[in-house]
Amino acid sequence: MLDQISAFLKENPGTKARTIASKLGVDRAELNRLLHDCQDKFEKDSEFRWSLVSAEYRIEFGGSGWLTSGDFERAFSSTSPLTSRHTAVVLVLKDGCKPLLEFVARLLAFCNQLVAVGKVVTLNFEGSKKTLSYLDRVGFFDVLNEAIHVLPGRPNSRLSKTYQGNNDGVIEFRLIDPASPDTNIPSLLQHSFVSCAGGSYSQAAFTVLAELFGNVLDHSDTASPGFACLQFYPRARKIQAVISDNGRGIVGTLAPVVPEKYPHVAQIMASAQHSGVALLTEVFKSGGLSQVDTDGRGIGLKLSRDVAKKFRAKISVRQSDFELRVYHDHNGVQFGHRLNLAHLDGTHICFEFKLDAASKSA
Incomplete structure (x- = not known):
C-alpha cells in the first residue's frame, strides 16, 4: 500500500x-x-492535507523594501528546517530587498545552525546582487560557514577587509568565541555608537552593549562561535547593534534552576501563556536571576532595560521558539512577544536606538 x-x-x-x-x-x-507511521515519507500541513516529503525546503525573502526581523519570522511555516526531515534548504533573497541588520543576523545564525545539523544549504542572491555586495561589505561571508553554497558565487570578502574600520557607522561582523571571547567587542561597538550618536550617550551605550555581550557569554553553553555587529542608518536616524550566540539561550540555561532557586518565578511561569516569555520578562523586570551563585550576577538585562527606558530604545531577544520585545512609550516600559516561531537555537539580541527619540528624552 x-x-x-x-x-x-x-x-x-x-x-x-x-x-x-x-x-x-x-x-x-x-x-x-x-x-x-511513515512520516519520513509523508507530511501533512496545517489543514491535514498530505504530500510526499520533499527533499528541499525553499524559503523566499522580500521583494521591494526593507527586510525586518518580522519578515524573517513570517517567511517560515510552523516547521523549522532545523528540525524538519528536509535534507536541503534553499534561501532566496529577491530583487529589491534591503535587509536590516537584525534580519541579517538571524539569517546568518540560521544558516550556520542548518549546516551544523547536517543540512545542505544554499543562499541564492541571483536576483539581489546589491544585497550580496552589502553583505560582503559588512563581513557576513567572513562568519558564514564555508560549507554553505552561495549563488551566483561567494564573494572573496575583499570589501569587508578593504573598508574594515573606515566607517564608524559600521562594525563588521565579529566572531565571539565562547572559549576565548574578544573582550574588546563592547568597546568597539561603543566607539562606533558614540561616533554616530554623540558623546553624551557614551556610558549608556557601553552599559547596554557590555551587559548584552556578557549575557550572551553567560548563557551560550556551546563551543560554537557567536557574533556581534553594528549598523548606523543615517536617513532613519537609528542604530542597530546585534549580539548573538548559537547555544542554549537565556531561557534554556535559566529554566532548569528556577524551581529550586526562584520558586516565586516558577509560580509565575506555571500560570503564564508561555513559560519562556514569563521567565525572560522577569529577568528584565527584576534582575538578579542567574544560574550561578555569584553576587551581582543576573542584573545585566535589567540594566539594559533601564537604559532603554531612559533613551526610548528597543531591545528584542530571540530565543528558541519566541521573541520578547522591550520598548518604551508614554505609559513607560512595555513588553511584547511573538510566539510559535521556527526553531532557532541560542540568544539573538538587537538593541535599536533612535537618535531623535533619544535626544528628546535626554
Whole structure:
C-alpha cells in the first residue's frame, strides 16, 4: 500500500486522507495509520492535507523594501528546517530587498545552525546582487560557514577587509568565541555608537552593549562561535547593534534552576501563556536571576532595560521558539512577544536606538 500512496501523492500532492482512501479504495483507518507511521515519507500541513516529503525546503525573502526581523519570522511555516526531515534548504533573497541588520543576523545564525545539523544549504542572491555586495561589505561571508553554497558565487570578502574600520557607522561582523571571547567587542561597538550618536550617550551605550555581550557569554553553553555587529542608518536616524550566540539561550540555561532557586518565578511561569516569555520578562523586570551563585550576577538585562527606558530604545531577544520585545512609550516600559516561531537555537539580541527619540528624552 505504501507504493500506492506514494504514487498517488506524487501526482496529487496536498490531498486529505479521506480522499486518498476513497481514490485508492483502501480502508481509511489503515491508511491513516500508515501515513502517521511513515512520516519520513509523508507530511501533512496545517489543514491535514498530505504530500510526499520533499527533499528541499525553499524559503523566499522580500521583494521591494526593507527586510525586518518580522519578515524573517513570517517567511517560515510552523516547521523549522532545523528540525524538519528536509535534507536541503534553499534561501532566496529577491530583487529589491534591503535587509536590516537584525534580519541579517538571524539569517546568518540560521544558516550556520542548518549546516551544523547536517543540512545542505544554499543562499541564492541571483536576483539581489546589491544585497550580496552589502553583505560582503559588512563581513557576513567572513562568519558564514564555508560549507554553505552561495549563488551566483561567494564573494572573496575583499570589501569587508578593504573598508574594515573606515566607517564608524559600521562594525563588521565579529566572531565571539565562547572559549576565548574578544573582550574588546563592547568597546568597539561603543566607539562606533558614540561616533554616530554623540558623546553624551557614551556610558549608556557601553552599559547596554557590555551587559548584552556578557549575557550572551553567560548563557551560550556551546563551543560554537557567536557574533556581534553594528549598523548606523543615517536617513532613519537609528542604530542597530546585534549580539548573538548559537547555544542554549537565556531561557534554556535559566529554566532548569528556577524551581529550586526562584520558586516565586516558577509560580509565575506555571500560570503564564508561555513559560519562556514569563521567565525572560522577569529577568528584565527584576534582575538578579542567574544560574550561578555569584553576587551581582543576573542584573545585566535589567540594566539594559533601564537604559532603554531612559533613551526610548528597543531591545528584542530571540530565543528558541519566541521573541520578547522591550520598548518604551508614554505609559513607560512595555513588553511584547511573538510566539510559535521556527526553531532557532541560542540568544539573538538587537538593541535599536533612535537618535531623535533619544535626544528628546535626554
